[in-house]
Amino acid sequence: MVRYKKSEEKRKLLLHASFQALSKLGYDAVTLQTIADYAKVSKGVVHYYFDNKEAVLVDLLDWLTAKIYDKEAAAVSLQSTARGKMDAYLDSVFVSPEKNRDFYRVYLDFLARASRIPAYREINSRFYANCGSISREIMELGQREGVYDPGLSPADTAPVIRSIIDGCLIQWLMSENDELHGVYKGRCREAIERLLS
Amino acid sequence: MVRYKKSEEKRKLLLHASFQALSKLGYDAVTLQTIADYAKVSKGVVHYYFDNKEAVLVDLLDWLTAKIYDKEAAAVSLQSTARGKMDAYLDSVFVSPEKNRDFYRVYLDFLARASRIPAYREINSRFYANCGSISREIMELGQREGVYDPGLSPADTAPVIRSIIDGCLIQWLMSENDELHGVYKGRCREAIERLLS
Amino acid sequence: MVRYKKSEEKRKLLLHASFQALSKLGYDAVTLQTIADYAKVSKGVVHYYFDNKEAVLVDLLDWLTAKIYDKEAAAVSLQSTARGKMDAYLDSVFVSPEKNRDFYRVYLDFLARASRIPAYREINSRFYANCGSISREIMELGQREGVYDPGLSPADTAPVIRSIIDGCLIQWLMSENDELHGVYKGRCREAIERLLS
Amino acid sequence: MVRYKKSEEKRKLLLHASFQALSKLGYDAVTLQTIADYAKVSKGVVHYYFDNKEAVLVDLLDWLTAKIYDKEAAAVSLQSTARGKMDAYLDSVFVSPEKNRDFYRVYLDFLARASRIPAYREINSRFYANCGSISREIMELGQREGVYDPGLSPADTAPVIRSIIDGCLIQWLMSENDELHGVYKGRCREAIERLLS
DNA sequence: TATGAATGAGAATTCATTCAT
DNA sequence: TATGAATGAATTCTCATTCAT
Structure with missing residues (x-):
């Protein structure tokens, strides 16, 4: 049209x-x-x-999650080793207190409504799938490199990686403490490292 | 009276x-x-x-998180070993698709507003602290029992455990698939096990 | 409810x-x-x-047409001869310039929308049916009395009587001339008389 | 130019x-x-x-009523007897369910506003006058021909003829039944015939 | 002539809150 | 204590009209 x-x-x-x-x-x-x-x-x-307010918000979520994913994917693609990629991924996710606050506040607002608004849910599923594919590819590379446990199933583990990331950032957001941003990033990184090794 | x-x-x-x-x-x-x-x-x-609508909601969040914590603490206290307690904790958290859906929908609604409404944030902090203390005690017991890595800091690891739990349950909620409830529970349990061992 | x-x-x-x-x-x-x-x-x-604006208007049309019909029926029932009833009917319809203007302005507004708004159309159909039954009964009485042409079909003629009434009152309304009210009433009365005799 | x-x-x-x-x-x-x-x-x-929306609508009503009148006048002028002209007039008015619906829906919309919008009222008065002159001329011819009652005043009767026509077509429009179109046309014709004879 | 982006006034509707009973 | 009628602020959405290009 x-x-x-x-x-x-x-x-x-x-x-x-x-x-x-x-x-x-x-x-x-x-x-x-x-x-x-x-x-x-x-x-x-x-x-x-x-067309209406809903359309603005749907488009916003779409635009926002696409932008975030693009940045993450771009950051990861610049590295060649699994650990390099994972670090780049986490650096891209935990970018800064200001940006994380802005994004996660908005993202949580959408997430809270996603269980009732199918349009939001669908967009979020796409986002989850995209984020999952990043983790999966890093894991598979790491398994080929011999740095990650070859017994792990990438398909089952990738979602957990995103869970840790989201869970940590939500907890950090609730702390209202910018200085804890680095602490949560470190905890997240170590947890993922222990999980994959 | x-x-x-x-x-x-x-x-x-x-x-x-x-x-x-x-x-x-x-x-x-x-x-x-x-x-x-x-x-x-x-x-x-x-x-x-x-007094007003806000007061209803604040009281609701308070009542709800206290109830959840009480259930978790009670379940854990019935067990004596670290692994038994951790299993009881996770069983209590991942109680059923219906109850998890009801609670997490409401909880996400509050969480999304908590970064702007101090009353919600405060109550959630208390909830986080309570949940954290459960994990910490289990961890410390496990370290004494020799089943968990003694090098880990319980204070730093406990929050991550809750991150994994919340992250997994949010992801499951977004999946709109009751059959995945058990799958996410399993992933969560294994991730925590790998993290602590 | x-x-x-x-x-x-x-x-x-x-x-x-x-x-x-x-x-x-x-x-x-x-x-x-x-x-x-x-x-x-x-x-x-x-x-x-x-519930909403539409509901107000639907109820208004319903209330209004019922009120008008009740008045007409009551006036007619007070007379015993066909011509007496017909005069009473027309007196009740052509009640006064002020009241006719108020009613027909509003009625025309509804009529104009009735071809697109089923609720209005339905109410108007009921009004037409009610008005028709008044004319029909007068006609049948007149035919029994021998004052109206026995060859006429009341079912076919009654609607035309209302057509003349509505047609005349709309024309009068458009004239914006209160003094013509009596003129149109007279024309309407005579036309109906010629039609039925 | x-x-x-x-x-x-x-x-x-x-x-x-x-x-x-x-x-x-x-x-x-x-x-x-x-x-x-x-x-x-x-x-x-x-x-x-x-200039504005109102101007479009005023011009539309003007154009529309002029077109309708022209058609009616043209149809009538092709006939030479009073009854022939009256039939032609009614054929021209009751042209077809589709066209009558289209015109009367729009015409009723204007009529409903004419009592408040002088521009509409004025145009409609012209239309009434034009239609009245058609009936009047037919009546006068019929009276000269000896087929219509010579005691009737054309000036007083012509408006009633249009009342019957408009009243019948409005009633038909409200019936939402194309098959009744012919019925109403017949009723209208007979009523006019009785009125004039 | 023609386009369509931009404006903003105005309407329906929702709902927390107040208050008389 | 309990009810629910009444209020009015706030929000979404529509659309005639203006105007730069």
């Missing part, structure tokens, strides 16, 4: 504004007016580019 | 109704009317027992 | 206010705020008594 | 599209975007040819 071509740039700009609004104010408090304010446009513009 | 007891009973009844409403409809969709309907009382009653 | 008992009186009051608002401002211009204003209550009250 | 012709053509095209949109969707649901869509032009074009 023509309806969708409407300057892809502006759509991105609105999604970016939505992300800022959500991370700053939270899902509950964000209105279309807020988003418009963050984007410095009028309220009507948001409705011009998206 | 009877007076107080009576109202305390009704308060519990309202919290229970709130939990049912939240797990069924989700945080966003629950209104005071909904809660009143679930409790089969009039809307005014909810305001009679709680 | 309990939902409907909520003081029938107030519901009537709101319907009456809606009628006033509609006849004064027209369907397009009437908002729920307007209705609330006319009823001297807050906007929320209208939503408390009716 | 070509310039003027061209735009005049487009204006007609827009009016035609407006008519289609109105008959299909109803006055309430028609937006300038809808009209533009039906005309397969951009929204801006509608504003280029008309």
Whole structure:
């Protein structure tokens, strides 16, 4: 449809504004007016580019998880050894207190609704699958390299790796303590290392 | 006084109704009317027992996390060996698809808001601390028994154990597949076992 | 449902206010705020008594047409001869410029939407059927009395009588001339008389 | 000038599209975007040819009623006897279920607003006058021919004829039954015949 | 001439909260 | 204690109109 071509740039700009609004104010408090304010446009513009509020949020989650995955995949691909890749993966995930806070606040908001909103759930499944494939490939490489336990099933272990990552970052987020960011990153790294060796 | 007891009973009844409403409809969709309907009382009653909506929800989270922790602690205390206690802990956590779904849906709803609502965050911190103490005691016993790696720091490892549990249960919740409940439980158990040994 | 008992009186009051608002401002211009204003209550009250705007309007049309029919039927029943009943019917229909204007303005607004809104159409069909039965009974009595042509089919002629009435009152309404009210009434009466004799 | 012709053509095209949109969707649901869509032009074009939405609708009613009158007048002029003309008139009015539905839906939409929008009322008065003159001329001819009652006042009877026509077609429209179209036409014809004889 | 992006006023609806009974 | 009627702030969404290109 023509309806969708409407300057892809502006759509991105609105999604970016939505992300800022959500991370700053939270899902509950964000209105279309807020988003418009963050984007410095009028309220009507948001409705011009998206059918309704739900569409904005669905597109936001899609855009956001795709961006995160792309960054992670890119970081991993620059390394050649399993441990190098795993370190790159974790560096990419635990990027900084500020960015992790912004992303995980928003991500948790979506996750909390995903069990009731199929569109969110579907996008998250894709994200899980993508993250899983990163871990799986690193594991398989590590097993070929002889640094990871060859008895482990990558398909069964990859989800657990993401569980540790998400679990640690959620716990860190709840601590409200930026200095613990490094601590949680270290704990996460070591736990994964013990798990795979 | 009877007076107080009576109202305390009704308060519990309202919290229970709130939990049912939240797990069924989700945080966003629950209104005071909904809660009143679930409790089969009039809307005014909810305001009679709680100052406002926020107060209901804060009390609910408090009541809920305390209940969960009590169950876990009780289950663990029935066992005497570290591995027995850990199994009891995980059995208590991964209790059933139905109960896990109900609790984690509601818990995620609170977690998502906890980074913005201090009252929720505080209650969750207490919950984290309580859960942490369970793991820590099991670990310390296991180290004394010689079944767990004595080089591990219980204070640093306990949080990771809860991370794995929460991470796995969130992932399972997103899968919308009851049959995977056992699979995630198994993965979680093995990961913890590898981590501690 | 309990939902409907909520003081029938107030519901009537709101319907009456809606009628006033509609006849004064027209369907397009009437908002729920307007209705609330006319009823001297807050906007929320209208939503408390009716599920939505459509429900207000459906109930209004129902209430209005029932009221009109009741008046007509009551007036007719007071007379004993066919011509007496027909005169009473027309007197009841052509009641006064003010009342006819108020009713026909609102009625036309509904009629215009009835071809697209089934609820309106259904209510109007009931109104047509009721009005038809009045004419039919008068005709049958007149035929027995020997004052109306016995060769006419009451079932076929009754609808035409209402057509003449509605057609004349719409034309009068468009004339915006109160003094023509009597003229149109006379034309309508004579036409019906010629039709039936 | 070509310039003027061209735009005049487009204006007609827009009016035609407006008519289609109105008959299909109803006055309430028609937006300038809808009209533009039906005309397969951009929204801006509608504003280029008309000052505002109201202007489009006023012009549409004008164009529509003029077209209807022209057709009726043309049909009548082809006949030479009073009864022939009256039949031609009614054939022209009761043209077909489809066309009557399209026209009367739109016409009722305008009629309902005419009591509040002077521009509509004025155009409708002209339409009434034109239709009245058709009936009047037929009546006068019939009276000269000796087939219609010479005691009737054409000026007083002509409006009633249009009342019967409009009243019958509105009733038919409300019936939502194409097969009744012929029935109503027959009733209308007979009623007029009895009225005039 | 023509397009369609942008604006913002205005409408329906929801719901926490208040309060008279 | 308990009820539920009433309020009004806040939110989503629609659309006529304007205007730069």
